[in-house]
Amino acid sequence: MENIIQIKNLNKWYGDFHVLKDINLEVKKGEIIVICGPSGSGKSTMTRCINYLETFQEGELVVDGIALEDDVKKIRDIRSKVAMVFQHFELFPHLSILDNLILAPMHVHQIPKHEAVETAMKYLKRVNIADQANKYPNQLSGGQKQRVAIARALCANPTIMLFDEPTSALDPEMINEVLDVMVDLSKEHKTMICVTHEMGFAKRVADRVIFMADGQIVEENTPDEFFNNPQSDRLKQFLEQIITH
Amino acid sequence: MAVYEEKSARPAPINTNGAIYWLKENLFATPLDIAITFLILFVLFQVVPPFLNWTIFDASFLGSTKADATGSGANWIFVKDKISMFMYGFYPQDQLFRLQILVGVTLVEIVLFKYIAKTIKQKIFVFVLYPIVAFILIKGGMFGLVEVPTNKWGGLLLTLVISFVGIVLSIPIGIILAFGRQSNLPVIKNLSVVYIEFIRGVPLITMLFMGSVLLPLFFQEGVELNKLLRALIVITMVESAFVSEAIRGGLQAIPKGQYEAADSLGLSYWQKMILVILPQALKVAIPNLVGISIELFKDTSLVMIIGLFDLLSMVHLTSNDSHWLGMETEGYVFVTFIYLIFCYGMSRYSMILEKRFNTDHR
């Protein structure tokens, strides 16, 4: 299977601060990757480089055959193949749920309205929230909003899905409803990259788990080996801190 | 599957950081950007040098009469000559030393208030002491000081007096109005709302006219209200409405849990408000209160319309002198400069306060 994402020697600085150090990563098509690490480790930043929400000064990033650079057309192409789910949902509060979902298909992909609505309703059903289609985001709970956000990402029919701490802003009782949707998605062999602290999820569906700290990738392994047999001291220290008592 | 060794941080590559990169990103990013940048630079080069010439390079600073002016630029000798009118109005020259003492007293008060007074009682004592001392120094008529009647107060002195009295007196009244507006008792709430909305709906100048023309009619015959007092009463009435809105914002920022905790401890309404709620609300409201003070400082300029001689009116008064005709532009520029220093300074201070508040209210 070919690599759908190739990151070579990627380096990023914020001013003088070296925030991503020599990142090298290859993701196969259909692979499910979980990235974890302490805050400030650069895991979100690196993920956001993949759909060019963050730029980088050195290195190469190739997504589905397109090399990322400051080319507006290439960026739009990549963004139609890569969909993102945000920690704070970022639904558009002034539009209804349905309008949130059909906005991009109609304006970016020139899809006629009735087709876009059909697709939207299909995905809303998929995430079990079709009955809220005409409500507005602020009328929904956090868990519902995140499921809508996942449906919005799916409407673009992406080959790669990025999840940036999707459950970190949710109350505990709502985390599972979102994780269930993500587990369901993982069965479809879409490439998924998830930045998350949910270790149960990682153990269940991840093909690989990556640990980042201080701007670099420190260790990567299969979930089994990662959690039961950590090699580096840094990872051992991290795992100790997050195992709940 | 893989473990990586630790990498150390490197400095950023040159053309992505530093001056050239900054120029490219911020001034020359797109062709349109480049065009606009050059256009703006062209206009600036036409406008800024003549202005600097007039204000500084060709201006006259030395001398004592109009004839001493050397260059074609501003004649700042005029400002030097008239400086005590701008600063103090018609205050008698031989008594100016009292005002200079007052400046010293003010600095001492600030130091006392911030660093030396520790308890609330001490701070309130220092705070209340200041206006009394200031009043004695400025007005006189006691402790062997010659009396200087209020119609001789003018210029920046008058502006500061009105601003200070206005804001200080309006705070307690504003607190009461804010409580009134929050109250559950319909009579009190409605009276407060009516008062506040009335003040917010009419221009300050009409209130000043009311104060200057109508207020005397409401008092018993024989009660003399000098012009300054009338203006101060009206300004206090107006500012207390704005202050009450700022405090109401502060009250609304206090979580309901605070009220409930105070109630559950058995505190009465007034105890709860004064000991628990108000201190927190005032802290939140302080940036807004500074904003109101800035507005008040600018609005004092309106008193020139009812015949008080504040800083702004000094422009016209000073340039009417037959020795110094035609100096109005210098007057306006100087007065603008003073207002800018005070108002911009206060707004910077308010931003510092806001930052300080944001960090410790976590």
Next chain:
Amino acid sequence: MSILNNKTFRDILSQFIVVTALVLFIWHIVGNLQHNIEVRGITTGFAFFGDKAGFGISESPISYSEDSTYFRAFLVGLTNTVYVSFVGIFFASILGVIIGVGRLSKNFLISKLSLLYVEFFRNIPLLLQILFWYNIVLAALPGPRQSIALWANCFLNNRGFYIPKPIFGTSFEYVVLAFVVAIGLVVFLSKWATKRFEETGKDMLVWPWAILILVTIPLVVFNLLGSPLSFDYPALRGFNFRGGMSYSPEFLALAFALSVYTASLIAEAVRSGIEAVAKGQKEAAASLGLTSYQSLKLVVLPQAIRIAIPPILGQYLNLIKNSSLATAIGYPEIVTVFSGTVLNQTGQAIEIIAVTMAVYLTISLFVSLILNIVNKKLAIKER
């Protein structure tokens, strides 16, 4: 429990005390008022509105002469207030939006200059600005004989700004009709474009077509009817200009100062509105593939407007109230004419100041009502 401790009783009692104290206070000062009125021989009542004014007003959109009544003078003041406020609001809004957006520009010069503009004009008193424009800038303009001539027969001098006055021919109404028809066509076009977009996904820019239609159709009709529009050009006769329309230096100074000052405050409201739209919204829009123009139009501006409208309407109200500063330079709006000249002539301060305040309160109420309606319509639905 003793009735004194009953909460309801205490609530009623405290309100009763407040009301009684207030009533006593009002009774006392009204008593003083009546006494003072008697002693000073001040007339009361509103009959004076019917009396002859006996003074001239330098500019008025409605007809007025010295024989008109005080009521007429009051109306003149009111219309002048409305007129200068409208002009001020119009220019302040345009300038304010430009500078507010400029504050957020990536171009260093634009953003710093916008910042300078805002910090400069909002930190000096409006009265100072009015006096400066009036006494320094406008007074420095040349006399009528050396007027600055601008394009299309406009002249600027220290007596005012003179422009040609349009004189509409009898068939001009058809041009207006054509304009109305053009508006209807534009509305129809944009509805059609929306429908086509929803059905086929093809988007189109409506505004270039809209401008084309709004300009050409009335223009064509205008030409066909033989150009029923002529101008009365201002011309120098002797020492002054005759003909055309003119704007007095008082009007110009006031309108200019109001616009420039209020624009700095509107710019801040616009900037806060746009900045308040969370960064995440822009990122989400970008990650969906929207261009920055689409993101602005569909995601950022709809939210920014909801945040910015209340403070902007507040600034409009402030501008209307600030027009009262015209007293300092003699522009005949309501405070200058009514609370000024009429009050001086009749001495009926109470009625006049009360009526003036009532006018402004009505305007405030009106603006608040508009704000409420706008807020309701735009409100983002919550739980």
